[in-house]
Amino acid sequence: MLARLKEKEERLCLLFSALAEESAKGTPIIVEGKRDADALRALNIKGPIISAKTGGRSLLSLVSEIEQLQTSEVILLLDFDRRGKEFTRRLKQHLEASKTTVSLAFWLGLFKLVGKETKNVENLAKYMETLKSKICNS
Numbered sequence: 001m002l003a004r005l006k007e008k009e010e011r012l013c014l015l016f017s018a019l020a021e022e023s024a025k026g027t028p029i030i031v032e033g034k035r036d037a038d039a040l041r042a043l044n045i046k047g048p049i050i051s052a053k054t055g056g057r058s059l060l061s062l063v064s065e066i067e068q069l070q071t072s073e074v075i076l077l078l079d080f081d082r083r084g085k086e087f088t089r090r091l092k093q094h095l096e097a098s099k100t101t102v103s104l105a106f107w108l109g110l111f112k113l114v115g116k117e118t119k120n121v122e123n124l125a126k127y128m129e130t131l132k133s134k135i136c137n138s
């Protein structure tokens with residue numbers, strides 16, 4: 001059990017480190033809301049983060065904002081629940097239609113590791129704290 005927890009923590013740390021690297025290069029990360037962005041900041045992600053649903057903006061205005069950044073790639077990191085999956089699918093379609101490369105690699109990696117235990121991005125920092133606590137107490 002302890003070995004599995006340590007392995008999961010290590011894999012998550014590697015994933016967050018790679019995400020921080022991509023973000024530091026200037027690749028924008030798209031999340032659903034402010035609390036999702038706050039969770040990524042708590043995980044030491046320092047680059048550009050765009051909250052997709054802040055201020056009640058529409059999908060098209062979000063796509064337009066991303067196009068104005070003139071970035072060739074974005075990272076989608078929306079929630080793992082049904083609504084998050086649907087929003088990811090729709091946003092990916094619109095962005096790819098506007099010739100923006102969409103990376104789902106981090107979303108897929110996190111979903112595989114924690115998708116059954118947490119359904120949203122805003123809980124990732126707390127999840128990591130809990131995981132580290134379980135390892136220390138074992």
